Amino acid sequence: MKEAWGLLLAGLVLLAATPALAQAPLAPPPADVASPAESSPSSLPWYTLHFTSTAAIQYHPSFPAPYSGQNSLQPYAESATAFISTLSADIRLWPGADIVINPELSGGYGLSSTLGVAAFPSGLVYRVGNPAPAIYLARLFLRQTIGLGGGKEQAEEGMYQLPGARDVNRLTLIVGRLSVEDTFDGNAYAHDATSQFFDWALFASGAWDYPADTRGYTYGFIAELTVGWWSLRAGIALEPLYANLETMDWNLAKSRGLMAEYEVRWNNKGGPGAARVTPFFNVARMGSYAQVLADPALYGGQVQPTRADGRTKYGVAISVDQRVSPSVGFFLRASINDGANESWAFTEIDRSLGVGLVKDGSLWGWRNYELGGAFVVNGLSALHREYLAQGGYGFIIGDGHLTYEPEFVGDFYFRVDLATWLQASLIYQPIFNPGYNEARGPVNVFSCRVRVGF
Numbered sequence: 394m395k396e397a398w399g400l401l402l403a404g405l406v407l408l409a410a411t412p413a414l415a416q417a418p419l420a421p422p423p424a425d426v427a428s429p430a431e432s433s434p435s436s437l438p439w440y441t442l443h444f445t446s447t448a449a450i451q452y453h454p455s456f457p458a459p460y461s462g463q464n465s466l467q468p469y470a471e472s473a474t475a476f477i478s479t480l481s482a483d484i485r486l487w488p489g490a491d492i493v494i495n496p497e498l499s500g501g502y503g504l505s506s507t508l509g510v511a512a513f514p515s516g517l518v519y520r521v522g523n524p525a526p527a528i529y530l531a532r533l534f535l536r537q538t539i540g541l542g543g544g545k546e547q548a549e550e551g552m553y554q555l556p557g558a559r560d561v562n563r564l565t566l567i568v569g570r571l572s573v574e575d576t577f578d579g580n581a582y583a584h585d586a587t588s589q590f591f592d593w594a595l596f597a598s599g600a601w602d603y604p605a606d607t608r609g610y611t612y613g614f615i616a617e618l619t620v621g622w623w624s625l626r627a628g629i630a631l632e633p634l635y636a637n638l639e640t641m642d643w644n645l646a647k648s649r650g651l652m653a654e655y656e657v658r659w660n661n662k663g664g665p666g667a668a669r670v671t672p673f674f675n676v677a678r679m680g681s682y683a684q685v686l687a688d689p690a691l692y693g694g695q696v697q698p699t700r701a702d703g704r705t706k707y708g709v710a711i712s713v714d715q716r717v718s719p720s721v722g723f724f725l726r727a728s729i730n731d732g733a734n735e736s737w738a739f740t741e742i743d744r745s746l747g748v749g750l751v752k753d754g755s756l757w758g759w760r761n762y763e764l765g766g767a768f769v770v771n772g773l774s775a776l777h778r779e780y781l782a783q784g785g786y787g788f789i790i791g792d793g794h795l796t797y798e799p800e801f802v803g804d805f806y807f808r809v810d811l812a813t814w815l816q817a818s819l820i821y822q823p824i825f826n827p828g829y830n831e832a833r834g835p836v837n838v839f840s841c842r843v844r845v846g847f
């Protein structure tokens with residue numbers, strides 16, 4: 394607990410200092426200021442429609458492993474293919490209000506059925522039992538934006554955003570089926586697994602066990618206040634009824650995910666930057682590592698029989714991104730949770746630190762490209778590692794035994810825009826100590842990713 398709140402205090406100090414360190418507070422550039430014609434409601438579309446589809450094939454050759462368990466990454470050579478297709482409609486209802494409707498189709502599977510690596514190397518796969526293609530409702534939320542003055546800025550059209558002028562200062566309220574990662578834990582260079590870094594602990598903060606079903610969605614309410622160069626966000630969302638499964642627990646008195654975030658933005662000589670601190674507090678019917686370790690025979694050495702209402706998981710995530718030159722950006726992600734109770738919604742990471750660089754530009758004068766390189770190191774609490782060492786299993790890792798070392802993953806990608814609607818990426822990910830086990834690996838994962846979008 395002291396470790397988690399110490400990191401939170403350090404994050405608050407960092408965020409308090411960033412406006413003074415920045416040479417100028419963020420202000421909308423002149424090109425973003427809406428003209429009277431752009432602000433006219435009659436000139437704005439009443440809806441937008443977008444489609445994206447991303448597919449990836451992954452392969453790893455054989456690697457050394459003296460033993461394996463039921464949740465191990467398999468040591469023999471294997472490949473896996475997965476895809477996800479998203480159709481999104483954003484419909485304007487009345488001034489300041491819109492509704493987002495987003496069905497998805499996904500299929501395929503991860504290497505070793507998405508087991509054996511806590512920071513799993515594919516952002517397209519989930520811990521679902523059936524890899525057959527399935528259609529499901531990803532998002533269905535109502536959003537109301539209340540203008541608070543401060544001048545006007547032009548909102549660009551996006552996958553889940555209507556174009557048009559809006560107040561710089563505003564209050565935004567969101568309710569419905571959503572992904573909390575759409576609003577919280579953002580990062581300019583590490584937040585979209587379909588076009589940026591592919592690793593789970595890089596497109597999100599690994600130790601934030603954020604509320605979501607196995608596909609990454611939940612039901613919740615979010616409020617966001619933006620005033621000039623800073624934003625303050627808070628939200629409450631449903632937790633899954635069982636660890637990393639699709640059924641949600643609607644009893645908020647017993648189960649809920651609470652989160653808050655403070656973000657600051659600035660411009661300096663290199664370009665724009667931002668920093669965020671995100672404390673979180675989850676309550677769910679989790680199992681206790683300490684309880685099963687106290688009497689392994691009673692519980693069969695597994696945490697699942699110890700589940701009880703009122704168990705908690707709390708911690709903090711910090712995210713920073715900075716454009717350091719016209720073509721180079723830097724990012725950092727750091728997160729920690731108390732690690733006392735069972736991992737419940739995202740993945741089995743209790744401490745995580747990731748850093749990376751991204752370079753973009755023009756390739757041979759006729760192709761836009763992006764080159765990214767990052768490293769992330771992940772760790773477990775003392776209770777969590779002892780549980781795995783004694784043969785315990787979680788929902789994604791467990792080799793039946795453990796020689797503990799932090800899990801270390803690299804993520805390097807080269808992406809080229811073949812057309813305005815088509816991107817292709819080559820990705821290489823070395824993984825050391827998969828599942829925190831020094832006895833297994835290292836593993837080399839090679840991927841090819843293709844994305845289309847309209």
